[in-house]
Amino acid sequence: MSDFLNMGGYGPYVWSAYGVWLLVMVINYVQPRWREKKVFSELARRYKLKQQS
Amino acid sequence: MWFALLCFVTGLYGGLVMAPADYQQGDSFRIIYIHVPSAWMSLFVYMVIAVNSAIVLIWRVKISEVIARSSAALGASFTFLALATGSIWGKPMWGTWWVWDARLTSELILLFLYLGYIALQSAFEDRRVAARAGAILALVGVVNIPIIKYSVEWWSTLHQPATISKIGTPSIHIDMLIPLLLMTIAFMCYFFSVLLVRCRSEILEYESNTAWVKDLLTNKGSAA
């Protein structure tokens, strides 16, 4: 197992590269969904305001 | 999305555990499994944007506008990943974080083009005008793509030339090749599934004045 983590001496490089990759992938997964919720609530709010006026 | 995850897991397992260590580079070559697909995706997404831009300019199809706009951030992410993972890979291999050779520089220019494209589209209030302006920028910048692709052939660069081509047998061992292909498929699935989510919210904003959106909002509102 520690061999696996060590990656023949290149451990920090390989894992930091994979770490950056994972981070970007997760951000790109989460952000659109979060944005969709925001768009929804923003449009709903605007619609309600228009209805009231 | 689940298919993408499956491919990711298999690809990663194949790449990280099963593939034999490269005789020259040791285990660090495993970065290839995220570096190469990222780079391919960065080029692929730009072509997606370019083709959709052409459609927007010639036929003014709204969906194309949405797709182009939504792909941009993903394309920029992939380009960033390609550059970052490549840089991290380069440090132990070449001894340096960065070198100004043709392929790296043209990929960096691609990143700037993506960022400029996103900035340009954000600068316009009216989304349709924004889409068409961005379309022109995208098409002007498409010149960069063949430069990136052939940069390793035209100039003698530090970055290694392509080992996989459509014709002829690839010069890479099959055990290393399969995880790479798996990862590429995984990246593609990931891209399309995320793209669809982005397009959803984009379409909502585009069509915010129409009846079906209003229905959706009221239904959600009454359910909430």
Added chain:
Amino acid sequence: MYTFFTIVRRDLLIAFRNRYELINPLMFFIMVIVLFPLAIGSDRQMLQPLTAGMIWVTALLASTLSLEAIFRSDFEDGSIEQFTLANYPLVGLVLAKVFAHWLITGVPLILVALLVGGFLALNDAALFCLLLTLLLGTPILSLIGAIAVALTIGLRGGMLLSLLILPLYMPVLIFAMLAMNNASDGLSIAAELYFLAGILVLALTLSPIATAAALRIRLS
């Protein structure tokens, strides 16, 4: 043909009306060049290899600064709209305005750059190379810059223009610097000059089309 030169004459007249504005890009150029020795230290050994690069980058920036002027005031007072209604193709207007811009900014820039190059003790081969690369390069800058200008006229945030232009300028800069390096080493610069000439022809034929399309989009 006649209309083309009328437009060029008109732009030149407008530019000359405000004579002091013409000097702005040149003053900017000289002052930024002066900044470098101030910042890096006037050690001859350190500055010598950087000279060519400094001149080219500063020329690039100076040219970009004056680029907005090509279309902005005409856009704001509606002349461009009038023009699209006229018989003359919009592409022709674009070419004329870009040509005028090159005459107003590019050519003086080349002359001043040569002067500055002489001051900074570039050798003869390098100076000649500088002349050729700028001669080929400044029109390219004007042409490509026009596309970006047309896309961003009148938008808030002036940085956007530079953000769009610079990635497109980078290949030009790369080739120019390759040529300059070869020249100072005494090697032949033919290959890079061919490349620059090729880019110039490409820009000359395609960029007016893109600029005209961008103008039409902005006008709608």
